[in-house]
Amino acid sequence: MLSRVAERTYxxxxxLERIENTVRLISVYDKLMSDLPTSVGIGWYNLITxxxxxxxxxxxxxxxDERNVIKFLLSEGNNPCSVVSNLKFARENLRTTRDVVPxxxxxMINELNMFVIENLQQGINRSQRFHFLNGIIKSCQQIQGLLMGTMPRDAVWSFMGLGRNIERADMTTRLLDAGVRAQLQVMDDAEAINSQQIIWGQVLRSLDADQSYRRTVRASVKSRLVARYIIEDTAFPRSITYCLAAVKGSLENLPHHKPVVSTVKKIQQARLSEIDYSDLGVPMKDFLNDMQLDIAEIHSSISKNWFTNQQG
Structure with a gap:
């Protein structure tokens, strides 16, 4: 398999995963702003940070402000992390690999692109944002379902699995970070009595994890239990532990995988064994930041092992 094909499918x-998860991140903050007391000073700029x-x-x-942050994350062409930019990149990579993907x-990616372009103003205006964001998530999931249901489990599939789960693990850390930052900002607010339950309930819903959390944990929404579930659960497909295991599984289906698998194992054994759930403040923020650096290290190892160029 040519390295450029491997890289483009990855x-x-x-x-594709980044588009969906950027929308999920906006969605969780949008709902927090609606549900938390107005006295709670949670700023939209947190999403930029x-x-x-x-x-x-x-x-x-x-x-x-809200409008500028949402425009930057949804429609800013000069922002490589915006939904519009990532759609452009996804389309180009799929266009140049049409001989190996369905x-x-x-x-479907062109239909999603048209939906986003024609309805961007809905995303920027709060009154119609829910419909717009849900439309993007639904389209991304339809594309993922098509790929999962029709692609042979060969090297192309393995590289797509690597890309999907590395991106998913990274964004899960960022969704958790959103919860931690919101929690830190409501701690001293006397009016925010139920704020922590609201915050962590929205974090679960942003990952579509609320039902599976209740089935698995069998407890009410508590910050440390939610954080542990999203980080450590071995069966939930958006948990960090699950994503790293899926990355390792995809790697083992590829030739010359040992150096990269070694990197993943090191992170699994070291980073995931040092978590302190008793304090979801600064220590958890530091852990999530370190986890993002670890995920970047896995990506770097993959690039050096198989790819010729650097995207991002």
């Missing part, structure tokens, strides 16, 4: 999967995009945002916008995936 990145096609990453960009969570995405490590402060410099790019500050170069483009002077005001850190033909219908090219049709």
């Amino acid at each position: 990145w096609a999967a990453r960009y 969570i995405n490590s995009a402060e410099e790019a945002f500050d170069e483009r916008y002077k005001v850190q 033909a219908q995936s090219w049709v």
